[in-house]
Amino acid sequence: MKKxxxxxxxxxxSFILRAQVASVGASSNRIAQNLKDTLSLSNEQAKQIYEVNxxxxxxxxxxxxxxxxxxxxxxxxxxxxxxxDSLGIYMYKLEMRRDxxxxxxxxxxxxxxxxxxxxxxxNSE
Numbered sequence: 738m739k740k741x742x743x744x745x746x747x748x749x750x751s752f753i754l755r756a757q758v759a760s761v762g763a764s765s766n767r768i769a770q771n772l773k774d775t776l777s778l779s780n781e782q783a784k785q786i787y788e789v790n791x792x793x794x795x796x797x798x799x800x801x802x803x804x805x806x807x808x809x810x811x812x813x814x815x816x817x818x819x820x821x822d823s824l825g826i827y828m829y830k831l832e833m834r835r836d837x838x839x840x841x842x843x844x845x846x847x848x849x850x851x852x853x854x855x856x857x858x859x860n861s862e
Contacts (some may be wrong), residue, residue: 765790
């Protein structure tokens with residue numbers, strides 16, 4: 738009976754984790770496909786966009802995990818604590834990095850069109 742109480746939560750948490758990863762993969766794929774259609778990208782460029790989005794998601798998860806783990810622990814050599822404000826700054830920097838990575842993938846005219854569409858989407862929200 739004790740084994741059921743131990744194994745069952747592990748099985749459930751494994752399904753939840755898979756669902757989150759699948760959701761992120763689907764989201765990254767949707768973004769890549771949308772940019773491919775909008776900017777007339779090649780399959781290779783769409784694949785690179787997908788990989789960038791997955792990489793940024795992974796880095797965000799690592800930051801969240803670091804913040805969660807080190808919320809009450811020292812995080813660097815200067816013995817500073819990570820605050821929620823600092824986490825927000827790190828997340829913002831990651832988001833800004835997305836554009837610089839996209840710029841490496843897209844031709845200058847396509848990157849400019851991406852920037853214009855991004856501004857339009859941001860302003861419409």
